Amino acid sequence: MTDADPRAKLSLTWQQRFAFFDAHGVPSSSPQSRAALRALPFGTRMRITSNFLALFFFPFYFFAKGMWRKGVVWVGVAVALAALGVVLDVSDGVARAIGFGLVAGAMTTVNYGYYLHVVRGSRSWNILEGFARRSAS
Structure with missing residues (x-):
């Protein structure tokens, strides 16, 4: 028997993030999602939009969460920017x-990237996957 919902094994914080993403998508994707995010308490907003483990353990956090493709791209971007500098x-x-x-970019993209990885089975190399603005329908 396979698990019907891969979210069942996740921590309460990840379940809360995933519930928001299920209901509203990326927090900046529409006026409705931005309003839903603003209605939440500050601490909850920070947990949904940011991941401080990714801030402190960049880019290893991506590898630890199984998103090695995105981790490789983040390393490539860091090396390219360092070389340019x-x-x-x-x-x-x-x-x-x-x-x-x-690292701020990594910390703000990792939560939705992990949601796509777990829920939708995304194996994309695109570090900004899902962050395009959508028009209000």
Whole structure:
């Protein structure tokens, strides 16, 4: 017998995130999803839109969650940006800002990426999969 719902083994936090994504999609995808997110308490909003483990353990968190393709792409983006920074001889402040932007991007995309990985079986290399804005229907 196979598990009908792969979410049953997930923690309460992941189940809460997945329930939001089931009901509203990506928080920034429509005015309705943005309104639903704003209606939540601050801590819940942060748990849905951000993942601090991904912030601190970037890009290894992607590998640990089974999203190795996205992890490889994040590593490639980090290496490319570092190489570009060396070639352009950017200041330390600019290099830090680029690094913070990179990990902020990872921390805000990992939750929905994991949702797609678990629920829809996505094995995409696209680190921004599902983040395109949709028009209100």
